[in-house]
Structures are given as C-alpha cells and as structure tokens.
Amino acid sequence: MSDFMTKKYDVLAIDFETATNNNYSACSVAVALIKNLEIIDSHYWLIQPPHNRYSAANTAVHGLSSSDTRDALQFPDIWPELQTLIRSSAFVSAHNAQFDMSVLHEVLHYYQLPIEDFSYFDSINYSTKACAGERIPSGLKERCQRFNIIIEEHHNAFSDALACGKLIIAATKEKNKASSLEYLNAYSTVTSKKFSELKASKFFKKPSTSTANFNRVDLNQINAIQENSQLSHPDFSEKSFVFTGEFKKAKDELMQAVVERGGIIKSAVSGKTDYVVEGVQDLSIVGADGFSSKQRKARELIAKGSSLTLLTEKQLEELL
Structure with a gap:
C-alpha cells in the first residue's frame, strides 16, 4: 500500500x-x-x-x-x-x-x-x-x-x-x-x-437463532424442576430476567414488556437472577439433555436453594 x-x-x-x-x-x-x-x-x-x-x-x-x-x-x-x-x-x-x-x-x-x-x-x-x-x-x-x-x-x-x-x-x-x-x-x-x-x-x-430448520425441544414437555403455581402478577421492579431459546412472540417484545413492568434484562444467569424465561432450544447447539448452558446454570442454582423461578413463554405472558 x-x-x-x-x-x-x-x-x-x-x-x-x-x-x-x-x-x-x-x-x-x-x-x-x-x-x-x-x-x-x-x-x-x-x-x-x-x-x-x-x-x-x-x-x-x-x-x-x-x-x-x-x-x-x-x-x-x-x-x-x-x-x-x-x-x-x-x-x-x-x-x-x-x-x-x-x-x-x-x-x-x-x-x-x-x-x-x-x-x-x-x-x-x-x-x-x-x-x-x-x-x-x-x-x-x-x-x-x-x-x-x-x-x-x-x-x-x-x-x-x-x-x-x-x-x-x-x-x-x-x-x-x-x-x-x-x-x-x-x-x-x-x-x-x-x-x-x-x-x-x-x-x-445470529445464525443459531433461526427456527426454520432445526430439531426442537419443547420445554412444556419437560418436567419442571420448580412449580410456579404460586405466581400471580408479581412485582417485577428491580427483578432480573434472563431469556434463553426461541419464542413464538418476538423475543425483544417480551423483553420490552418485562422492562415496562420494572424488570431488568440480563444476558447471563447468576446468583442474582430472579427469573429465567425458557423458550424452544436448538438441539444442534444444546447438550444431550436438551438444555442450554443458561438452563443448566439455573437448575444448578435452584438445586442449591436459590429462589430463582423458571418460566415458560406462556407463564410469562400470563404474568404480564
């Protein structure tokens, strides 16, 4: 040059x-x-x-x-x-x-x-x-x-x-x-x-976000580790949310709805996470158990006594 x-x-x-x-x-x-x-x-x-x-x-x-x-x-x-x-x-x-x-x-x-x-x-x-x-x-x-x-x-x-x-x-x-x-x-x-x-x-x-051509795991068919029966329109103020997987509704719309209710969106699961919202996972990416790394981390925390709550898309929309 x-x-x-x-x-x-x-x-x-x-x-x-x-x-x-x-x-x-x-x-x-x-x-x-x-x-x-x-x-x-x-x-x-x-x-x-x-x-x-x-x-x-x-x-x-x-x-x-x-x-x-x-x-x-x-x-x-x-x-x-x-x-x-x-x-x-x-x-x-x-x-x-x-x-x-x-x-x-x-x-x-x-x-x-x-x-x-x-x-x-x-x-x-x-x-x-x-x-x-x-x-x-x-x-x-x-x-x-x-x-x-x-x-x-x-x-x-x-x-x-x-x-x-x-x-x-x-x-x-x-x-x-x-x-x-x-x-x-x-x-x-x-x-x-x-x-x-x-x-x-x-x-x-991201290439992995396409849902058109991959094998799916529907979390509604997996036994939940934590029951969410006591959830009824909780206060989301200052509560941290992590989303994982693909959703029927646009993910950013779901996130926006959470933010408008006072929630905080995070990119990784930690001991400070309050909710993990689980969507459909790409089997070509997740582990043999059908869970993403975020889902496994959430379950590990729950097993150790964390009050973290798992939500499906339907459960989140009901809360919103």
Whole structure:
C-alpha cells in the first residue's frame, strides 16, 4: 500500500453498538487510532438512532437506552469527524468486521450520505494467525484474554474499540512484525478488503437463532424442576430476567414488556437472577439433555436453594 507511510494513522480500530437489530440503528461508535504499534488517540460518540427507538434485547447487551441518547447527535452530525479519521487511516479494522462494516454501510445508506472506499481487515482473522493452533475462541473477550488485554467494559463501544486496537498491536508484535502492513503482506490468510465490495447485512441476526430448520425441544414437555403455581402478577421492579431459546412472540417484545413492568434484562444467569424465561432450544447447539448452558446454570442454582423461578413463554405472558 503506497500511502501507508503518508497516512496520519496506520490503523483505525472501530466498534459500533446498535439500538435494534436493524444495522442502521447505530447508537454509539468509538475508534482507537494506531501509529507505530501504539494507540495515540481515541474518540467516542453517543448517537441518537432513528426515532430514538431501542429494543430491550440490544439494551440488555450494551446498557444504552433512549434516555442516554435523547439529546445526542444523529449520525450525520458526527460523520464528518469520523469520516476525516477514516480518510486519515491506512486501514480500518473491527472485531467481526462484517457487522461493524455493515452498520457503517447501512447507516450511511439510511441517511443518504456518500459512501467512500477504504481498506479494512477483520481482527478475528488477524489475531488468529498470531495464536494459530491454540483453538482460542474468536470472541473479542477470549482473544484479549489470550494476549493479557483487559477489556474494561465489554460491549461498551469505547472499551471494545480500544481492546480491538490493543489486540491488533499484540498480534503484530507476537509475530515480530513492524507494522500491520508488514503483517498483512506476510500472511496470505490475513487479507484486507475494500469497503466498496462489502456485501452488507441489513440486520444483525445470529445464525443459531433461526427456527426454520432445526430439531426442537419443547420445554412444556419437560418436567419442571420448580412449580410456579404460586405466581400471580408479581412485582417485577428491580427483578432480573434472563431469556434463553426461541419464542413464538418476538423475543425483544417480551423483553420490552418485562422492562415496562420494572424488570431488568440480563444476558447471563447468576446468583442474582430472579427469573429465567425458557423458550424452544436448538438441539444442534444444546447438550444431550436438551438444555442450554443458561438452563443448566439455573437448575444448578435452584438445586442449591436459590429462589430463582423458571418460566415458560406462556407463564410469562400470563404474568404480564
């Protein structure tokens, strides 16, 4: 890349968070700027998504809600500054770049802003080369643990952008390369791509969430460990909920209903969890017992005396 040495930054590591599963719904973005294997600058923006609308499922991941972005700038207002930083960087990178690049593409398209070209690479592939053969999971948290990088607040755009930048630096040093350009040139399996050639995803959807083609376990046919006969419209204020599996009704609608009743949505089961709402599980993913890891954890806690309550979708709707 002929202009690598002339650019102000070698790599711009970027992370987006979205308000809904629509990839144009960016609600925060952060960048960490690398030069000579050091992070020399960083930026963070809160963004008011279209109509300032959030899904409870996304809020459960990153903690942002409409109250956080009520007075925030919209994407067209922050784009000139972000665009300048991208133009000033030889490469852009993100962890699971397909997602972040799709968010950028879709939000530019939504606001009818010009789409410029640049080179980007995925820090998953990039870091894989530095720990080849170790079978380290591809998640940002797991990769950072491998290189002793601390993520201050996972799924906070600023923390994740910094972690991505540090991961790129650590991987480059691990292979004794002087720069990301030298690293990319050295390994044919680690390549950069053009933003103009991106096949952007319009929605964020985990592959495992499809219910069309997998064998199902219906929890209504499994003997419950805990009877819920005494449940009758309890107060959900400050009660923590964890959802697992697929539901007849949209999961984010169920979560939103819980939040409107004062409940708090969490992503993992712990000793502080009050309710676990169980849906249909994908047999290709869960264990031989038909339970997800969240379900097994919940049952372990109940067996140890926890007051945690298991709910089916039908039971939750009756309570709501």
